[in-house]
């Protein structure tokens with residue numbers, strides 16, 4: 092394995108994070124704080140407890156997921172799209188690096204950033220709502236798996252996109268709606284029965300549910316199902332990346 | 345480029361007189377630096393950019409690939425470097441197949457691309473160190489420093505690339521390509537948009553690389569560059585290799601020497617008495633053009649001048665002209681299209 096290359100790509104991408112520290116970390120934190128003030132504070136004070144948890148606390152895992160998912164996809168997609176756009180990708184293509192090493196570097200960096208972001212938001216949330224994490228190890232596991240999976244999905248989007256519009260398209264029109272409709276701000280028990288069934292088709296629901304379980308020991312679906320679903324996503328994303336690289340799709344003319 | 349360091353470069357073993365003497369001797373058992381066999385390339389658009397290319401680059405030589413815009417130079421280089429897919433044919437680098445042993449071959453190859461694609465926000469030092477890591481080499485700050493000094497980039501090492509001029513960016517790309525100490529270096533139009541001084545520095549750098557045994561393949565539109573530097577020259581046109589020759593042999597074989605005599609009084613045809621000389625009358629009848637034999641036998645010239653005097657032909661001016669590689673190239677490309 093070309094470990095030097097993985098390290099080079101990883102630190103190059105992390106350097107981008109530090110260079111753009113403000114966009115990378117500060118703005119999601121500010122956005123999250125606004126959510127807490129509006130939903131947790133203003134609106135939440137009018138809402139009953141859900142499963143014995145105050146609404147402000149209930150939405151914390153959902154909000155972290157919302158940020159981790161959107162940031163993972165947008166950050167990872169940009170990370171690989173930009174070299175394609177600027178032409179610097181030639182170097183990676185001509186280097187003795189395998190597809191897996193490229194993925195490890197780019198996706199590893201994007202996931203690292205998302206995990207950091209998730210933890211920062213968690214700390215921020217502590218200012219707004221009483222926090223307890225029932226299963227910290229599981230919480231971290233869900234966070235890391237989700238960050239990695241969605242960074243992979245972002246990477247695929249970045250490979251596929253050949254315009255900036257397309258780069259925005261998937262996160263904005265697919266990921267964000269799925270996240271909002273995935274029980275981020277509510278329990279699906281609050282929905283009418285038909286919509287509950289529809290919600291179960293939303294993959295993001297399983298991520299949010301599992302993550303919330305690691306905080307409060309309750310979720311819309313069982314934690315085993317959540318874990319299985321996220322592993323399924325991971326496998327699908329990895330298989331897609333492998334296919335893209337094998338065929339040279341949109342990378343090699 | 346830093347003059348002191350150029351001097352250090354040149355302080356290597358003395359150069360043998362014959363250019364290209366260091367290049368691999370034909371029939372040597374070592375595999376050639378690059379061996380391209382039956383390579384064709386059709387892009388997704390359906391356009392066929394390369395047609396069954398066969399080309400061998402010897403170890404340690406400087407090979408210039410010439411050809412008009414769209415001839416397929418960049419495509420060919422991209423295939424060898426792994427940037428474009430090789431679907432048809434075979435390419436070996438130092439005897440290793442670029443598809444089977446891609447890790448080995450890519451680690452041995454360096455590329456300076458035609459386009460100035462750089463990471464605008466990175467510093468020179470970081471981007472060059474990145475390249476070394478990417479090609480699987482452990483960090484070696486001393487080597488990076490030497491490369492940057494040789495390219496006069498040392499002072500700029502902490503500058504963001506976007507703050508550099510175009511010529512400086514070109515040097516950064518060269519530094520990146522040299523960061524992992526490649527054995528085979530591709531330079532795709534290294535001197536496009538580069539001023540005269542930098543171009544000469546670049547030539548010196550390329551020669552010094554050859555001194556160290558690096559094989560250099562460059563493309564250029566400046567014929568003088570090929571003439572000045574290359575051991576061998578290949579011409580590609582319309583996706584086909586139309587010629588590969590040692591530079592000197594090419595000049596000898598195709599280089600024409602012409603003597604033009606501007607006449608005092610125009611004539612309408614070459615006089616009978618001069619028929620044995622290879623004379624041509626210009627269209628306006630004002631000049632006689634004499635093409636010398638390739639080996640430059642001068643005995644004929646004496647006879648010609650004698651016969652001219654005997655025929656009473658007077659001329660007011662004369663000049664000689666030797667065709668440059670550029671003329672040869674233009675002829676070649678025109679003939680084929």
Ligand SMILES: Nc1ncnc2c1ncn2[C@@H]1O[C@H](COP(=O)(O)OP(=O)(O)OP(=O)(O)O)[C@@H](O)[C@H]1O
Pocket residue numbers: 344387388389391393411412413414415416417418419420458
């Ligand atoms: N990605 C691509 N898809 C389709 N056609 C391409 C692609 N890249 C190059 N071509 C076509 O292939 C032909 C050869 O292009 P190439 O870039 O190899 O030429 P070149 O000899 O390097 O020219 P130049 O001197 O202008 O750099 C051109 O006609 C070009 O339009």
Ligand SMILES: [Mg+2]
Pocket residue numbers: 417418419458532
């Ligand atoms: Mg080109």
